[in-house]
Amino acid sequence: MNSATTKIAFFSTQPYDKTFFEKYNTEFGFDLEFFETQLNLRTVNLIQNATIVCVFVNDVVNSEVIELLADRGIKIIALRCAGFNNVDLEAAKKFGIQVCRVPAYSPEAVAEHAMAMVLTLNRKIHKAYNRVREQNFALNGLLGFDLYGKTFGIIGTGNIGKAFSKIVKGFGCKILAFDIVKDPEMEADGVEFVDLQTLFKESNVISLHCPLNEHTYHIINKDSLSQMKDNVMIINTSRGALIDTADIIEALKNGKVGYLGIDVYEQEEKLFFRDLSENIIQDDAIQRLMSFPNVLVTAHQAFFTNEALTQIAEVTLGNIQELLMGKKLKNTLAQMA
Structure with a gap:
């Protein structure tokens, strides 16, 4: 042809x-x-x-x-x-x-965006930017924590998860990973492959880089959230339906989740890639998520x-x-x- x-x-x-x-x-x-x-x-x-x-x-x-x-x-x-x-x-x-x-x-594009979300949520860069523009130079409410020495859990070690792991290693963090296939190169680089329960239990930050299928649908749910550390940070730059939205909202309300960064959302097809600034958003779940001070939402931007x-x-x-x-x-x- x-x-x-x-x-x-x-x-x-x-x-x-x-x-x-x-x-x-x-x-x-x-x-x-x-x-x-x-x-x-x-x-x-x-x-x-x-x-x-x-x-x-x-x-x-x-x-x-x-x-x-x-x-x-x-x-x-x-x-x-x-x-x-x-x-x-x-x-x-x-x-x-x-x-x-x-x-x-460019798996690095998504991996770098995931780390940008980690840093923004932790050091509250977005809040500091808005404060200074209003001539407010106070530091109250902007306290973060050192990433150095913390434990990152990476779910999915394909090209993007692997690229994210290399970035995380540069911050001096311990890295746990879960995938159906262990990556020998990552293991040689100091990444420890563990079961999901161990990853949930020991991670300070959990980043999702797995595909969406029948095994990973709502992998972050009420049960898995209950196994995590209090004040855990969760980052999702993969697919929205990896997270049960109702369960994550409840975990944010009760303080189990201390930070949430999402570049994807379960119902994003009705919202993302559009300018809705003059519209009344009918999706109550996304409005609730955006109302939390410890939630950062970007609109499927990680690949961009x-x-x-x-x-x-x-x-x-x-x-x-x-x-x-x-x-x-x-x-x-x-x-x-």
Whole structure:
């Protein structure tokens, strides 16, 4: 298939998506069409004469949507992200649609953002910034703690968890890790792989870097929270549904959780990547979370660096080209279902 005649329909796009994909598409020559709206049952009919759709984390790519995509002649679903929990891979196989992703785009970008959240929450940088702008130079209420010597628990030691571990080591911390597969390189670097119960019990800071699946859904819940140290810090830059929102709110209210940093949220598809500054937010849970002085929320920003967006565009377009050429990709997902 000639790339010049191959049309890709992009959903959930922002101005920066268009900028980076158009820039790197000069090497490929695809016909690109961008939609700001989310892909779902109501928006499939926007696709006209495309054979490929490119989707992001909050697009709905369930079996019903995939059947409609197949009816419209879609041959490839290209995720411009690492996670694929929003795609029904069995349905894609059934309808002969290939699925590819970007498994690693600057893991350092997400790892660095996770550490930025740790430091901001601990040393209250966001509060200090606002105080000084109002000419309030008092230090009361800004007390933090030394990270040196503290215990970090890392759940998920893929590319991002591994990058985060290297950053944490630089602060002189003890590192505990949990994953279904131990990483020998991390063990050689002093990381101790333990079971979840030990990690929950001994960690001062817990950072989530695991995928969302049936085993990790609500991994942070009432039971796991009860096993943690009082005043624990929890950071989530992975997927919102790793945390049971109702349970974390209760843990914040009773003081079990001393600090919470989230770049993702269970119901983020209704909120994130949009300017809602003039709207009344109907989501009571996110409003409650943002009311806590010890909670920091960013809107799925962790991936947002020049290097990451460059790699996302290059790898996504490269994946599509290789699939069109009949090549087998390690980034292909439908065969993994």
